[in-house]
Amino acid sequence: MRSPAADRRRPTLWDGLLALLVAAAAVALLFFLRPAESNFLTASVVLEGETIAQYDLSALTGPVAVTVDQADYPLTIQLEPGRVRIAESACPGLDCVHTGWISLAGQQIICLPNRLVISLTGASDPDFDAVTG
Amino acid sequence: MSSPLRRLTRCAVLTALALALSVAEGMVPLTVLFPLPGLRLGLANLVTTYALCRLSGREALLILVSRCLLGALLGGNLMALAFSLTGGLLALAVMAALVRCPFLSLFGVSIAGAAAHNTGQILAAMAVLGSRAPLVYLPPLLLCSLVTGAVTGAASTLLVHRVPSFADIKS
Numbered sequence: 001m002r003s004p005a006a007d008r009r010r011p012t013l014w015d016g017l018l019a020l021l022v023a024a025a026a027v028a029l030l031f032f033l034r035p036a037e038s039n040f041l042t043a044s045v046v047l048e049g050e051t052i053a054q055y056d057l058s059a060l061t062g063p064v065a066v067t068v069d070q071a072d073y074p075l076t077i078q079l080e081p082g083r084v085r086i087a088e089s090a091c092p093g094l095d096c097v098h099t100g101w102i103s104l105a106g107q108q109i110i111c112l113p114n115r116l117v118i119s120l121t122g123a124s125d126p127d128f129d130a131v132t133g
Numbered sequence: 134m135s136s137p138l139r140r141l142t143r144c145a146v147l148t149a150l151a152l153a154l155s156v157a158e159g160m161v162p163l164t165v166l167f168p169l170p171g172l173r174l175g176l177a178n179l180v181t182t183y184a185l186c187r188l189s190g191r192e193a194l195l196i197l198v199s200r201c202l203l204g205a206l207l208g209g210n211l212m213a214l215a216f217s218l219t220g221g222l223l224a225l226a227v228m229a230a231l232v233r234c235p236f237l238s239l240f241g242v243s244i245a246g247a248a249a250h251n252t253g254q255i256l257a258a259m260a261v262l263g264s265r266a267p268l269v270y271l272p273p274l275l276l277c278s279l280v281t282g283a284v285t286g287a288a289s290t291l292l293v294h295r296v297p298s299f300a301d302i303k304s
Contacts, residue, residue, distance in 0.1 A: 006186035015241030
């Protein structure tokens with residue numbers, strides 16, 4: 001089978017254009033998903049599609065550690081005023097622990113083996129109801 | 134050698150090569166240098182590109198599916214299989230379409246393939262989690278695919294030109 005692409009040895013102008021297109025898609029997505037500063041942060045913990053807990057990070061006064069034992073690979077979530085991280089996890093890969101602290105509305109920590117997502121949402125209104133679980 | 138036997142043999146050799154490349158790549162993960170979930174060089178994609186250029190789309194598909202299934206048996210799990218299959222199939226579809234494009238070289242084809250692979254993986258992660266959270270990893274992965282795609286593009290250009298077509302080998 002002959003293909004024109006296989007016979008070339010050097011990149012063409014169109015390759016550059018294609019690379020530019022991929023870069024543009026990345027930048028557009030980055031802009032669309034950019035996290036925002038927020039004074040009132042809520043951390044939601046979603047395990048296998050169900051919200052198991054929500055924490056009002058703005059109302060915290062000191063560090064809190066929460067262990068999620070019902071996950072396939074048990075993990076410990078560390079909450080501090082204005083930020084949250086997964087401190088330790090029994091999952092393979094440890095991508096969630098390596099994500100580190102998140103502190104902006106729109107940021108997430110994902111633990112794929114556990115199917116767990118911690119997401120931060122912001123609010124401009126301090127009087128919203130927060131469920132603490 | 135008879136023709137079906139020859140076809141079977143070359144598919145088997147390329148599947149073994151793709152499997153070895155992806156295992157070797159797993160031993161030296163790029164994520165050590167740059168911590169981004171799902172980031173890899175995509176060396177096994179070299180075999181897909183070679184098969185697309187020198188064999189046929191059908192054989193490239195066969196090699197890809199066998200590589201993913203065998204890879205899952207070797208060390209992965211069902212979730213890893215879903216990821217490599219969605220990423221790999223999407224990359225193959227995009228590359229099969231672009232390799233016929235008269236304006237592109239294998240650099241462009243590989244970059245598009247790498248970007249498609251990452252997009253497929255993120256789509257699979259979104260399906261598994263039932264949330265659009267994994268989308269935040271897509272922009273950095275796409276930017277990295279420009280680099281990894283260019284590297285595998287250069288390698289596959291060499292591969293396609295230096296390794297003779299199977300049809301040319303006298304047996």
